[in-house]
Amino acid sequence: xxxxxxxxxxxxxxxxxxxxxxxxxxxxxxxxxxxxxxxxxxxxxxxxxxxxxxxxxxxxxxxxxxxxxxxxxxxxxxxxxxxxxxxxxxxxxxxxxxxxxxxxxxxxxxxxxxxxxxxxxxxxxxxxxxxxxxxxxxxxxxxxxxxxxxxxxxxxxxxxxxxxxxxxxxxxxxxxxxxxxxxxxxxxxxxxxxxxxxxxxxxxxxxxxxxxxxxxxxxxxxxxxxxxxxxxxxxxxxxxxxxxxxxxxxxxxxxxxxxxxxxxxxxxxxxxxxxxxxxxxxxxxxxxxxxxxxxxxxxxxxxxxxxxxxxxxxxxxxxxxxxxxxxxxxxxxxxxxxxxxxxxxxxxxxxxxxxxxxxxxxxxxxxxxxxxxxxxxxxxxxxxxxxxxxxxxxxxxxxxxxxxxxxxxxxxxxxxxxxxxxxxxxxxxxxxxxxxxxxxxxxxxxxxxxxxxxxxxxxxxxxxxxxxxxxxxxxxxxxxxxxxxxxxxxxxxxxxxxxxxxxxxxxxxxxxxxxxxxxxxxxxxxxxxxxxxxxxxxxxxxxxxxxxxxxxxxxxxxxxxxxxxxxxxxxxxxxxxxxxxxxxxxxxxxxxxxxxxxxxxxxxxxxxxxxxxxxxxxxxxxxxx
Numbered sequence: 001x002x003x004x005x006x007x008x009x010x011x012x013x014x015x016x017x018x019x020x021x022x023x024x025x026x027x028x029x030x031x032x033x034x035x036x037x038x039x040x041x042x043x044x045x046x047x048x049x050x051x052x053x054x055x056x057x058x059x060x061x062x063x064x065x066x067x068x069x070x071x072x073x074x075x076x077x078x079x080x081x082x083x084x085x086x087x088x089x090x091x092x093x094x095x096x097x098x099x100x101x102x103x104x105x106x107x108x109x110x111x112x113x114x115x116x117x118x119x120x121x122x123x124x125x126x127x128x129x130x131x132x133x134x135x136x137x138x139x140x141x142x143x144x145x146x147x148x149x150x151x152x153x154x155x156x157x158x159x160x161x162x163x164x165x166x167x168x169x170x171x172x173x174x175x176x177x178x179x180x181x182x183x184x185x186x187x188x189x190x191x192x193x194x195x196x197x198x199x200x201x202x203x204x205x206x207x208x209x210x211x212x213x214x215x216x217x218x219x220x221x222x223x224x225x226x227x228x229x230x231x232x233x234x235x236x237x238x239x240x241x242x243x244x245x246x247x248x249x250x251x252x253x254x255x256x257x258x259x260x261x262x263x264x265x266x267x268x269x270x271x272x273x274x275x276x277x278x279x280x281x282x283x284x285x286x287x288x289x290x291x292x293x294x295x296x297x298x299x300x301x302x303x304x305x306x307x308x309x310x311x312x313x314x315x316x317x318x319x320x321x322x323x324x325x326x327x328x329x330x331x332x333x334x335x336x337x338x339x340x341x342x343x344x345x346x347x348x349x350x351x352x353x354x355x356x357x358x359x360x361x362x363x364x365x366x367x368x369x370x371x372x373x374x375x376x377x378x379x380x381x382x383x384x385x386x387x388x389x390x391x392x393x394x395x396x397x398x399x400x401x402x403x404x405x406x407x408x409x410x411x412x413x414x415x416x417x418x419x420x421x422x423x424x425x426x427x428x429x430x431x432x433x434x435x436x437x438x439x440x441x442x443x444x445x446x447x448x449x450x451x452x453x454x455x456x457x458x459x460x461x462x463x464x465x466x467x468x469x470x471x472x473x474x475x476x477x478x479x480x481x482x483x484x485x486x487x488x489x490x491x492x493x494x495x496x497x498x499x500x501x502x503x504x505x506x507x508x509x510x511x512x513x514x515x516x517x518x519x520x521x522x523x524x525x526x527x528x529x530x531x532x533x534x535x536x537x538x539x540x541x542x543x544x545x546x547x548x549x550x551x552x553x554x555x556x557x558x559x560x561x562x563x564x565x566x567x568x569x570x571x572x573x574x575x576x577x578x579x580x581x582x583x584x585x586x587x588x589x590x591x592x593x594x595x596x597x598x599x600x601x602x603x604x605x606x607x608x609x610x611x612x613x614x615x616x617x618x619x620x621x622x623x624x625x
Contacts, residue, residue, distance in 0.1 A: 075391065081250065082389045083397025086129055086380050088255040090116075091402060092416065093380075094132045095280065096425040099418075100204035101140040101372060102153035105280065106290035108132040109406045111163075111371030114293070115362035116399035119376070122361070124354030125339040126392045127346055129380040130362065131402070134432075135330040135485060136374055138200040138477070142484045143323050148212035149418065150283030157307050158320050160296035163367030165324025166331060170360025173332055179352035182336040188466040189492035190337060191434045192473025196485050198433035199478050205422040205429070208278065221275040226419040229264055229277065233257040233423030238430075249387075254424050261420030281414035291407045293369035326486040327363075331375035333489060335359050338376035345385035379428060436460065437470055469495040505531025510539050522551045529560035533567035540582075542574045549575065549582040553610070559591035565602050568595075572604040586610040 090112060098108035112131035119130035143162075144153035173179060209218055209226060218226065236257040240248050248256075269275050280286065297304060307316055339350045355376075363373040384394055405413065443451055443461040451458040469492045476488035508526035515521065528536060540551075551571075559565060568584060575582040584607040587595070592609060595602050 071391075071393070076393065078388050079391055079393035080397050082384055082387055083394040084401055085250070085252045085387075086384055086394070087398045087401030087405070088252045088258075089383070090129070090131055090377070090380060090398060091405060091413070092254055092258060092421050092424050093377075093428065094402070095413075095416070096201075096205070096421045097132050097134055097137040098284075098372070099149050099207060099421070100134065100201060101137040102144040102146045102151075103140070103156055103159070103372060104150060104152055104284045104290070105413075106284075106286060106406065107152075107159075107370060107372050108137075109402060110293040110369060111366045111374050113399045113403040113406065114366040114369060114371055115359070115374040116395060116402065118362035118365065119355075119358045120392050120395035120399055122354075123358035123392075124351030124356075125342055125376075126348075127381070127385055127389050127395070128338055128342050128355075129377045129384055129395045129398060130335075130359070130374060131377055131380075131399075132372055132374040133331075133334065133377055134197050134201045135334045136327060136372060137204070138197060138485050139323065139326045139330055140372060141200075141204070142482075143319065146207065148283070149208050149278070150280070151212075152301075155319075157296075157302045157304055158316060158323065159372060160367045160370055161320045162323035162327060163363050163371065163373035165320055166327035166373060167360040167363030167365075167367060169324060169328035170332060170356050170363060173328070174353045174357035174360060177353060179332070179336055179356050182333070182340075182352065185333065185337075185489075185493065186466070186469070186496040188462075188469040188496060189473055189489055191437050192470045192477075192492050193333070193337075193485065193489055194432055194434050195437060195470070195474040196477025196488055198429045199474065200485065201425060201432070202429040203478065205425050208418045208422050221273070222277055225264075225269045225275060226277045226417075229261045229269075229417050229419040230423040230426070232264065233261050233420040234427050236260055237424050237427040257424055258416055258420055261417045261423075262415050265417045266415070278418045279414065280416050280418065283418060286406075286410035286413050288410075291410050293371065295368055296370040299370055326484065327373060329486045329489070331359060331363070331373070332356055334378065335376040338378040338381050341378060342381050342385055345382075346390050379432065437467075440467055441471070463499075465499045466496065469499075501529070501531045505529070505535075508532035508535055510536075517548075518546050519548045519550060520546050522549070523554065524551060524557050525554040526556060527558055527560055528553075528564040528567070530563035533563045536564075536567050537570060540571050540574070542571075542578050542580060542582075545575070545580065547580045549580065551582060551584045553584065553586045553588075553591075555588075555610075558588050559594055562598070565595060565598055565605075568605050568607075569602050572606065576604060582606070583608065 091109065094108040094112045095105040098105040101108070109132070116129065116131045119128070123130070140159060144155055144159065147153040209223065210216060211218055217223070234257075237253050240253040240256055265277060265279065269277060296302060306312070335355055336352055339352060339355050343350045359375050363375075366373045389395075439457055440460045440462055443458045444464050444467050446454070446458065448461075451461065472495060473488045473492035476483050476491055477485040504527055508524075508528070510525070511523040513521045513523070522539065524536070526532065540549075559568070572582055572584075584605065586609075587607050588610050592607070595605060595607065
């Protein structure tokens with residue numbers, strides 16, 4: 001137990017040559033090599049415990065080792081502290097994502113705790129943080145025009161039904177087990193996804209530095225102090241955790257950055273100098289009316305009279321479905337990607353379908369309550385795991401903390417300078433962007449002789465097509481107008497798929513030979529699918545081949561699609577029209593299944609099954625029957 005669950009039972013120590021293990025609440029300092037492991041509770045070995053001692057000790061052991069269902073005090077304390085820490089990091093991110101989506105901050109914060117709570121409690125990946133994300137904001141921002149920082153853009157009423165549609169589609173993805181197709185997402189597309197998302201978030205942080213009416217850059221003391229607050233927040237956010245002080249490992253750097261920004265704004269800028277920069281209260285004030293979420297259709301701020309007018313109903317329903325579909329795509333992709341990242345840290349399996357199911361349920365409830373929806377947050381989930389987060393308690397505390405702040409401590413949120421939020425998000429952008437992809441770009445351009453001279457950093461050359469996929473996804477996430485990150489992912493997958501199909505088609509090879517009886521043999525190797533069928537048809541020559549031809553498929557050959565079946569049918573028909581016979585031999589079971597299902601399309605194909613040999617296993621008696 002001590003060795004296998006050291007992280008959960010660190011106060012249990014095993015000593016060599018011991019006769020028993022006794023848990024005690026010894027107040028004195030224990031002796032021995034494991035003395036440093038014990039604090040309030042110490043593992044000591046005194047003597048073999050009698051049965052009566054064990055009976056009296058057992059209730060204390062249970063109280064010591066468990067709170068509820070195997071949760072230890074150490075685990076609970078660690079998870080709660082992490083949950084509170086991430087809560088204060090997630091609040092400014094959610095507000096910044098609201099600005100990016102051209103909606104008011106309460107819409108994002110309510111989504112953060114609703115989606116976060118449901119996914120933390122019911123999701124398929126413990127240790128994963130969920131909430132309003134940049135991926136959702138990137139999609140929403142393309143449907144809602146910018147009306148000024150902190151204000152709802154035109155058409156915000158369509159957002160909430162779209163989020164509900166996205167949730168329903170996620171439930172369908174989970175029910176049909178489509179989450180398994182995340183394995184078809186190539187690494188170049190994932191890198192491009194992160195890069196594109198970073199650029200989208202980064203560009204959105206420029207809006208607070210522009211005038212809401214003229215859309216020109218701000219100037220004078222306001223711009224100067226906004227830059228000072230922004231760079232101060234960036235510096236604290238980035239470098240504070242790197243200081244060798246234990247307190248900065250506990251207190252979130254984002255919280256320190258916000259406190260410092262508030263002090264600069266109200267003590268120096270406004271108090272001493274008489275200037276001012278925008279705070280949340282100036283652009284979108286949190287009030288008692290926004291503290292409690294209500295169903296979106298009951299909110300008097302939204303006008304649904306014109307939305308469902310007969311003249312525009314068709315267009316609006318189309319926008320709702322398209323936006324919901326795109327939100328479902330990016331939400332599912334990022335949630336499953338984050339689940340894989342968390343799994344790589346905690347080394348425990350994930351349930352992809354359950355993850356998508358919980359995300360869908362969270363989005364349905366979030367949309368119903370007037371939230372922007374959300375999914376897993378890869379950055380905060382990584383922070384949680386790197387600091388020892390493993391279970392559901394920490395993310396649950398995070399969601400409840402955000403809920404408490406929005407419903408009870410909302411007046412404090414109004415004092416946060418907008419420039420501080422921009423600074424925090426710029427740091428997030430710097431860590432989201434995969435900078436090594438730029439070195440990969442340089443390595444693909446330079447010849448090998450120069451790469452060898454420049455050192456190991458340039459030994460990152462990858463196929464140029466895959467590098468093209470990375471930067472295609474990155475650029476299409478932002479440019480031209482009308483594209484978004486979901487479309488970019490689709491293009492990236494298509495590029496990688498076409499590249500793979502082309503290379504796989506080139507593995508198709510054949511060899512011709514003749515038997516003693518005059519039979520001609522074609523030995524085929526490689527997968528047979530649409531990229532190889534044209535070559536396969538041209539290889540066969542019914543005009544000059546003898547009357548009997550056999551096409552022998554190797555173990556690496558399978559009929560993959562309809563194009564391959566059509567090729568076999570055309571070849572068989574061509575030989576039959578010449579009065580000749582062609583037999584396709586050694587078809588694998590999967591290929592036979594395809595042909596049998598399309599029997600009316602492939603009636604002229606004559607084939608034999610592949611013989612599967614079973615090796616004798618020593619020690620196993622054969623069945624006498």
